[in-house]
Amino acid sequence: MDNLIWIFISAMLVNNFVLAYFLGLCPFLGVSGRLETSFRLGLATTFVLLITALCSWFLNTYVLIHAPYLRLISFIVVIASTVQFIEMAIKKLSPSLFKALGIFLPLITTNCAILGLAIFATNRGYGFAEGMVFALGAGAGFTLATILMAGLREETEIIDMPALVRGTAMNLIIAGILSMAFMGFAGLFSST
Amino acid sequence: MAINIKDPSAVQEMMKGLWRDNPVFVQVLGMCPMLAVTNSAINALAMGIATLFVLVGSSALVSAFKNLIPKQVRISLYIVIIATFVTVIDYTLLALVPAIHKELGAFIPLIVANCMILGRQEAFAAKHSVGFAVMDAIGMSAGFVIALFALGSVREILGNGSLFGIDLFGAGFEPWVIMILPPGGFITLGLILLFFNWVTERKARFLEQVVAAEQARG
Numbered sequence A: 001m002d003n004l005i006w007i008f009i010s011a012m013l014v015n016n017f018v019l020a021y022f023l024g025l026c027p028f029l030g031v032s033g034r035l036e037t038s039f040r041l042g043l044a045t046t047f048v049l050l051i052t053a054l055c056s057w058f059l060n061t062y063v064l065i066h067a068p069y070l071r072l073i074s075f076i077v078v079i080a081s082t083v084q085f086i087e088m089a090i091k092k093l094s095p096s097l098f099k100a101l102g103i104f105l106p107l108i109t110t111n112c113a114i115l116g117l118a119i120f121a122t123n124r125g126y127g128f129a130e131g132m133v134f135a136l137g138a139g140a141g142f143t144l145a146t147i148l149m150a151g152l153r154e155e156t157e158i159i160d161m162p163a164l165v166r167g168t169a170m171n172l173i174i175a176g177i178l179s180m181a182f183m184g185f186a187g188l189f190s191s192t
Numbered sequence B: 001m002a003i004n005i006k007d008p009s010a011v012q013e014m015m016k017g018l019w020r021d022n023p024v025f026v027q028v029l030g031m032c033p034m035l036a037v038t039n040s041a042i043n044a045l046a047m048g049i050a051t052l053f054v055l056v057g058s059s060a061l062v063s064a065f066k067n068l069i070p071k072q073v074r075i076s077l078y079i080v081i082i083a084t085f086v087t088v089i090d091y092t093l094l095a096l097v098p099a100i101h102k103e104l105g106a107f108i109p110l111i112v113a114n115c116m117i118l119g120r121q122e123a124f125a126a127k128h129s130v131g132f133a134v135m136d137a138i139g140m141s142a143g144f145v146i147a148l149f150a151l152g153s154v155r156e157i158l159g160n161g162s163l164f165g166i167d168l169f170g171a172g173f174e175p176w177v178i179m180i181l182p183p184g185g186f187i188t189l190g191l192i193l194l195f196f197n198w199v200t201e202r203k204a205r206f207l208e209q210v211v212a213a214e215q216a217r218g
Helices: A002-014 A025-030 A035-063 A068-093 A095-108 A112-123 A128-157 A168-190 B008-015 B031-036 B041-064 B071-096 B098-107 B109-113 B115-123 B130-160 B182-217
Strands: none
Touching: A002 A128, A002 A168, A025 A128, A025 A168, A025 B031, A035 A068, A035 A095, A035 A112, A035 A128, A068 A095, A068 A112, A068 B071, A068 B109, A112 A128, A112 B098, A112 B109, A128 A168, A168 B182, B008 B130, B031 B109, B031 B130, B031 B182, B041 B071, B041 B098, B041 B109, B041 B115, B041 B130, B071 B098, B071 B109, B071 B115, B098 B109, B109 B115, B115 B130, B130 B182
């Protein structure tokens, strides 16, 4: 149990997917303009990450022990098609949920955070429970980072600054400062 | 399907990736491998070469089979093709340079998720002949290598006081450790983009002045 808590905290804060591993940067920089949108993006990403952890655990345990060289291809194909199926199911079963999360699903199906989670979980030899907790932590970390970023970006909109700086350059520098702040969490581990 | 190398349009296709349409500095694509592996120049270069192999290989294959690929499933097919090439380069690097492979770790498989590669298949390779697609792929990945190398060398020089592992400044230099840590990646790329914007804007303003002067004269 202790182990699981540490995996969660590590994935969420200390080794935050966005700010320490640079995974999922495209949606992080692309959709973090508004607080509300970025929260829903975070939820959708967490959801896909959980599916990913499930798929990669299944593939690793039952299929890939026979053919390890197919790892990458099978991860992508299986994750993408599972997400697609679930997207269709949600559309049918709950249109309101689809409206809230659905538009983000194609966007995040094969971004690097999703694939990165599958690969990291495999490399570290996580079992089922560990993998799911890892996915939950990574999703929470992504949501946290995107919400913080959106809040900061909403603030910068009303600040008077040269037009040259606006846009990606400024967002990257803000992300750098956020990342620096998150490095402080590394102290959590050395104290134990 | 050989193309004449002296053909100006083919060379143009290649050169546009270097500056005008540089995938990183102008289109801001492929950021995740970009920032994660550029904490030293040698890692950046290895990543660049791996990306070059994948992009050239998959562009050639996609444009060769462009008439056989059904429209509805093209994206999935592109991804499978890209993933195949990434698997090849992953195992090749593991066999040839295990030390670098270990350092790059999970980021070699993550080349698959590099949106620049998929973007080139959809935007260029699927519409042009093999020769043009390869030239475009070489140009784009050269632009990507330049960007990786610029970022990697700046971060290694400031963060470690060395380039390719060779000490540059001697013992008196206090390394800026933050530069080789994640925040350094974000901030360095931000500053490079800022510089790029500045150069582009200056150029545009200069052209405007030239046009205005012409009009005033004529």
